[in-house]
Amino acid sequence: xxxxxxxxxxxxxxxxxxxxxxxxxxxxxxxxxxxxxxxxxxxxxxxxxxxxxxxxxxxxxxxxxxxxxxxxxxxxxxxxxxxxxxxxxxxxxxxxxxxxxxxxxxxxxxxxxxxxxxxxxxxxxxxxxxxxxxxxxxxxxxxxxxxxxxxxxxxxxxxxxxxxxxxxxxxxxxxxxxxxxxxxxxxxxxxxxxxxxxxxxxxxxxxxxxxxxxxxxxxxxxxxxxxxxxxxxxxxxxxxxxxxxxxxxxxxxxxxxxxxxxxxxxxxxxxxxxxxxxxxxxxxxxxxxxxxxxxxxxxxxxxxxxxxxxxxxxxxxxxxxxxxxxxxxxxxxxxxxxxxxxxxxxxxxxxxxxxxxxxx
Numbered sequence: 001x002x003x004x005x006x007x008x009x010x011x012x013x014x015x016x017x018x019x020x021x022x023x024x025x026x027x028x029x030x031x032x033x034x035x036x037x038x039x040x041x042x043x044x045x046x047x048x049x050x051x052x053x054x055x056x057x058x059x060x061x062x063x064x065x066x067x068x069x070x071x072x073x074x075x076x077x078x079x080x081x082x083x084x085x086x087x088x089x090x091x092x093x094x095x096x097x098x099x100x101x102x103x104x105x106x107x108x109x110x111x112x113x114x115x116x117x118x119x120x121x122x123x124x125x126x127x128x129x130x131x132x133x134x135x136x137x138x139x140x141x142x143x144x145x146x147x148x149x150x151x152x153x154x155x156x157x158x159x160x161x162x163x164x165x166x167x168x169x170x171x172x173x174x175x176x177x178x179x180x181x182x183x184x185x186x187x188x189x190x191x192x193x194x195x196x197x198x199x200x201x202x203x204x205x206x207x208x209x210x211x212x213x214x215x216x217x218x219x220x221x222x223x224x225x226x227x228x229x230x231x232x233x234x235x236x237x238x239x240x241x242x243x244x245x246x247x248x249x250x251x252x253x254x255x256x257x258x259x260x261x262x263x264x265x266x267x268x269x270x271x272x273x274x275x276x277x278x279x280x281x282x283x284x285x286x287x288x289x290x291x292x293x294x295x296x297x298x299x300x301x302x303x304x305x306x307x308x309x310x311x312x313x314x315x316x317x318x319x320x321x322x323x324x325x326x327x328x329x330x331x332x333x334x335x336x337x338x339x340x341x342x343x344x345x346x347x348x349x350x351x352x353x354x355x356x357x358x359x360x
Contacts, residue, residue, distance in 0.1 A: 015038075015085075016303075017029075017119065023123055025281070026280065028279075028295075028297055031075070032299075033303055034084040036304035037335060041085040042086045044086065044088060049126070050071065052068055054068070059290060083334060092108065094253060117277065120282060123280055123282050127243065134236070140239065141237065144238055145286065151176050153175075154177060156236055157181075165181060167194070169203045170203060179203050180203070182237075183207050185208065185227075210224045221237075255273050263278040265279075269295055277302075279292065280292040280295060283295065310328070
């Protein structure tokens with residue numbers, strides 16, 4: 001064990017910050033926390049919505065030929081380059097160690113991790129309709145704000161029977177030449193008001209179920225054949241059957257949830273449980289990569305402000321005395337060595353200029 005600043009460092013797998021989930025929000029939190037001097041780990045089970053993206057849309061500075069997998073691989077490499085650890089595992093249990101020890105223990109199938117702060121970036125899963133279906137990203141899409149642009153002046157479908165499906169169908173009239181709302185044989189559950197709105201928009205409601213899917217040579221959707229024998233052409237569409245939020249760990253810790261099942265957080269990602277943060281799609285708001293990145297940045301900065309050793313408060317100075325020169329810098333040896341050797345360090349290959357903004 002050794003001491004730097006106000007922290008004691010152990011040789012076992014203890015961290016200042018453990019982020020559960022390796023999507024855009026979790027990786028951004030880890031990037032900020034690591035660069036701000038907190039020993040940080042990401043525990044990621046793999047997969048997730050971002051990994052499913054065939055192309056990346058609406059992320060400034062990232063071209064559309066970058067797949068979700070490539071995007072996440074680059075982000076993971078960035079976190080590791082600054083000294084953050086990334087573990088591929090599934091966190092099944094989490095608990096606070098006790099009243100005398102406010103840290104958290106996280107259990108995976110093969111390892112235990114202890115952290116001073118926990119960030120839940122566990123996301124959600126879209127509820128999928130029954131097959132037959134076109135491939136995800138080649139005619140089946142889950143994000144209107146990301147993918148509506150792809151279908152300007154093309155025929156599209158929306159699947160679902162609730163208010164959200166009806167509203168998405170009407171919204172898609174801003175982009176598409178024809179919008180069909182497919183109930184697939186189920187009884188509509190949208191409200192009377194929503195039904196009146198539908199009656200006043202050129203959305204055709206198709207009640208028959210889908211019998212088969214036709215695709216072109218590149219795998220893109222061309223048309224659906226319905227059980228009554230009719231064939232309707234589409235280039236793509238949006239299933240609207242709800243979301244399953246991954247809140248098991250938050251519930252184990254006693255974090256408050258909102259009425260829609262997301263984790264309740266403040267503007268910096270703090271949950272109702274001290275020391276626990278949540279970011280990304282598992283929290284309220286738009287499910288967008290830029291939004292998730294912003295949430296991760298804010299949480300990472302807030303965690304740094306919470307955990308940083310200096311400035312030492314007047315009460316701490318009265319108790320412990322002034323800061324000794326041997327206590328600085330308050331960065332662990334591993335992070336210190338990584339920072340000094342990093343190409344972005346002021347004394348590194350970029351030498352005279354370094355990074356003026358810290359936004360690399």
